[in-house]
Amino acid sequence: MSEQTVISIKNVSKAFKIYRDKPLTIKEKFLKLRSNEYSNFYALNDVSLDIKKGETVGLIGHNGCGKSTLLKLITKILYPDSGEIEVNGRISSLIELGAGFHPDFTGRENIYINASIFGLSRKEIDGKVDEIIRFSELGDFIENPVRTYSSGMYMRLAFSVAINVNPEILLIDEILSVGDANFQKKCYDKIEGFKNNGATIVIVAHDLGTLEKICDRVIWMNAGKIVEQGDADRVIDLYTQHMNKKFVEQTQKEYINGTMKQASGDENPQIAAPKQSELEFSEDIRWGSKEVEIIEARIINRNGESTNAISAGEPVTIEIDYKVNKPQKEYIFGVGFYTSERVLIYGNNTEIGKLKLRSIQPRGTVKFQIDECNLLSGHYKLNVAVVDGDHRALDFIKYYMDFSVVSNDKAVGVLSIKHHWEVD
Amino acid sequence: MILHMFKEIISYRQMLISIVRRDLRSRYKGSFLGFLWTFINPLLQLIVYSIVFPYLLRMNQENYPMFLFVALLPWIFFVTSVQSATTSIVGGANLVKKIYFPRVILPLSVVCTNLMNYIYGLVIVFSALLLTGVHLTLNVLWLPVVLLTLFLFALGLALNLSALYVRFRDLEHIVGVVTFVWFYVTPIVFPITIFPQKMADIIGYNPMVPIINSFRNILLYGKQPEWGALMYSLVVGIILLTIGTWVFRKSEKTFAEDL
Numbered sequence: 036m037s038e039q040t041v042i043s044i045k046n047v048s049k050a051f052k053i054y055r056d057k058p059l060t061i062k063e064k065f066l067k068l069r070s071n072e073y074s075n076f077y078a079l080n081d082v083s084l085d086i087k088k089g090e091t092v093g094l095i096g097h098n099g100c101g102k103s104t105l106l107k108l109i110t111k112i113l114y115p116d117s118g119e120i121e122v123n124g125r126i127s128s129l130i131e132l133g134a135g136f137h138p139d140f141t142g143r144e145n146i147y148i149n150a151s152i153f154g155l156s157r158k159e160i161d162g163k164v165d166e167i168i169r170f171s172e173l174g175d176f177i178e179n180p181v182r183t184y185s186s187g188m189y190m191r192l193a194f195s196v197a198i199n200v201n202p203e204i205l206l207i208d209e210i211l212s213v214g215d216a217n218f219q220k221k222c223y224d225k226i227e228g229f230k231n232n233g234a235t236i237v238i239v240a241h242d243l244g245t246l247e248k249i250c251d252r253v254i255w256m257n258a259g260k261i262v263e264q265g266d267a268d269r270v271i272d273l274y275t276q277h278m279n280k281k282f283v284e285q286t287q288k289e290y291i292n293g294t295m296k297q298a299s300g301d302e303n304p305q306i307a308a309p310k311q312s313e314l315e316f317s318e319d320i321r322w323g324s325k326e327v328e329i330i331e332a333r334i335i336n337r338n339g340e341s342t343n344a345i346s347a348g349e350p351v352t353i354e355i356d357y358k359v360n361k362p363q364k365e366y367i368f369g370v371g372f373y374t375s376e377r378v379l380i381y382g383n384n385t386e387i388g389k390l391k392l393r394s395i396q397p398r399g400t401v402k403f404q405i406d407e408c409n410l411l412s413g414h415y416k417l418n419v420a421v422v423d424g425d426h427r428a429l430d431f432i433k434y435y436m437d438f439s440v441v442s443n444d445k446a447v448g449v450l451s452i453k454h455h456w457e458v459d
Numbered sequence: 460m461i462l463h464m465f466k467e468i469i470s471y472r473q474m475l476i477s478i479v480r481r482d483l484r485s486r487y488k489g490s491f492l493g494f495l496w497t498f499i500n501p502l503l504q505l506i507v508y509s510i511v512f513p514y515l516l517r518m519n520q521e522n523y524p525m526f527l528f529v530a531l532l533p534w535i536f537f538v539t540s541v542q543s544a545t546t547s548i549v550g551g552a553n554l555v556k557k558i559y560f561p562r563v564i565l566p567l568s569v570v571c572t573n574l575m576n577y578i579y580g581l582v583i584v585f586s587a588l589l590l591t592g593v594h595l596t597l598n599v600l601w602l603p604v605v606l607l608t609l610f611l612f613a614l615g616l617a618l619n620l621s622a623l624y625v626r627f628r629d630l631e632h633i634v635g636v637v638t639f640v641w642f643y644v645t646p647i648v649f650p651i652t653i654f655p656q657k658m659a660d661i662i663g664y665n666p667m668v669p670i671i672n673s674f675r676n677i678l679l680y681g682k683q684p685e686w687g688a689l690m691y692s693l694v695v696g697i698i699l700l701t702i703g704t705w706v707f708r709k710s711e712k713t714f715a716e717d718l
Contacts, residue, residue: 114712134558135554140488144481156473
């Protein structure tokens with residue numbers, strides 16, 4: 036039923052010219068003082084999309100993926116380079132709040148200016164002005180100049196106008212962080228109300244939880260293309276997984292760069308001089324006789340790389356490099372995980388593992404291998420230690436390093452537990 | 460194309476009204492005399508010019524203050540319209556980049572605001588005319604026609620310049636220089652008769668000449684406008700307006716990116 040389609044986007048592409056140095060004046064243009072070279076950046080690349088009447092559609096994707104450009108094309112702020120966009124119905128966009136507000140005018144006067152920019156006639160505004168004022172909760176302040184408002188009041192007024200325009204199509208871009216929790220709830224109720232009245236809503240947000248709640252369909256965009264679309268929870272799940280993976284990769288890259296920098300810094304004798312022992316911790320974090328010393332500890336991911344970010348569900352290895360300065364009768368190596376609030380979550384050692392270590396190499400590596408890391412998303416601290424048979428600390432580093440875990444499990448707490456629900 | 464533009468303006472007329480009203484009122488908002496400045500400004504100009512210019516130019520123009528004033532106010536309307544309309548799109552970048560509305564509202568509202576200012580100024584014009592004993596005739600009723608000609612001419616320029624200014628920022632200065640020269644090739648502070656005949660003929664092609672002359676004819680001399688000459692200005696105005704609409708339509712789609 037094509038008459039139900041209110042927004043129809045067909046093979047739309049939009050490129051922005053990225054000028055290296057754009058000539059702005061005639062002099063510059065003729066004298067070629069600035070080069071006119073540019074490269075094209077495709078914000079949208081052959082996107083097709085139909086949005087039906089009454090649908091609530093969410094757009095997700097990381098910054099620069101083209102979702103805001105798509106909204107701007109729908110409102111006709113921008114025009115596509117190729118392709119067609121057809122929109123049937125009055126659009127109100129919550130993209131820009133407080134358009135045309137003049138600080139010296141009262142709130143009431145500004146309502147008239149602002150609403151008129153949305154294309155409302157005087158009569159329509161007259162009919163809505165009381166509702167707008169009531170919604171903004173500004174009370175008597177409405178007769179004061181807007182410049183006397185706090186920023187919260189200003190945004191509330193602006194939002195009230197925009198949301199009371201009663202559009203057939205509502206476009207929302209990242210602005211639902213207005214006001215206190217109460218006001219936000221009111222806004223969501225209002226949006227819910229629009230939905231029930233059959234309005235079409237297109238919303239861009241980073242708050243995935245909200246999107247999952249209010250959207251019928253979610254569209255995931257990347258590099259100007261639609262990656263995936265469909266039921267909100269399915270697409271958001273896919274997106275979260277993707278983002279988690281990306282986060283781990285990104286952190287991994289930064290971590291490697293960081294350690295490389297440190298390594299190259301060490302080669303420089305002037306900088307390295309004061310840093311003779313590479314592990315420096317304050318006394319309340321590291322203690323022990325140093326008869327056995329921990330030289331280095333590492334978290335190794337599935338690909339065998341040293342890292343500080345782990346994807347839950349994958350195998351992980353903790354490696355401890357040690358050096359024996361004075362041989363002991365027995366050695367016990369241990370690892371532990373703390374939350375960022377320094378609460379112990381898990382600890383284990385070779386003794387618990389029934390591994391009696393009476394004599395070891397003077398230098399070596401102890402590995403703690405985890406088949407499947409089932410910590411939940413969060414930031415954690417790694418604890419590594421070596422003690423002797425009487426549990427006297429040889430080298431105990433309580434917080435060796437910070438690491439993060441990303442997990443697709445949305446449960447709260449610190450650990451994933453295998454489970455299923457049943458209701459009889 | 461023009462029809463579509465016109466329809467859009469009609470549906471956004473409240474925005475036009477709101478912006479004009481806001482600009483008129485905000486100009487003097489917070490000042491002690493407030494809206495009275497709309498009248499005091501031209502009055503002060505009238506006094507200064509009528510003291511300075513006769514002394515400088517040594518002309519014996521009858522009722523020189525009114526001779527000047529009747530022409531100066533339309534000129535001010537014209538020049539401030541064109542100058543501030545030129546920068547209107549860039550000045551409204553915030554709106555243009557964030558929200559949809561017919562872009563033409565921006566230059567249009569500037570010209571309308573200045574038109575309103577001129578109309579308010581007429582209160583001073585008419586009282587001064589009566590005070591200095593000028594005999595007003597029914598030809599005053601042609602005022603709307605002359606004003607409309609001037610309005611269309613100014614709007615035509617405004618559309619062209621505001622659209623082009625987005626890409627060529629030199630225009631602001633060029634417009635400043637051109638209007639400065641234009642002021643002296645338009646018989647405002649002196650009658651056109653001070654030029655030699657040959658030059659006066661050339662200056663006659665300046666569309667502002669018939670318009671300014673018409674203002675003098677109907678307000679000061681109680682005559683009808685010289686229709687032939689005024690028609691020439693009107694035609695130039697309409698041509699400019701047509702080109703302006705075309706230029707504006709063509710460039711407005713990329714305003715949001717070019718700003």
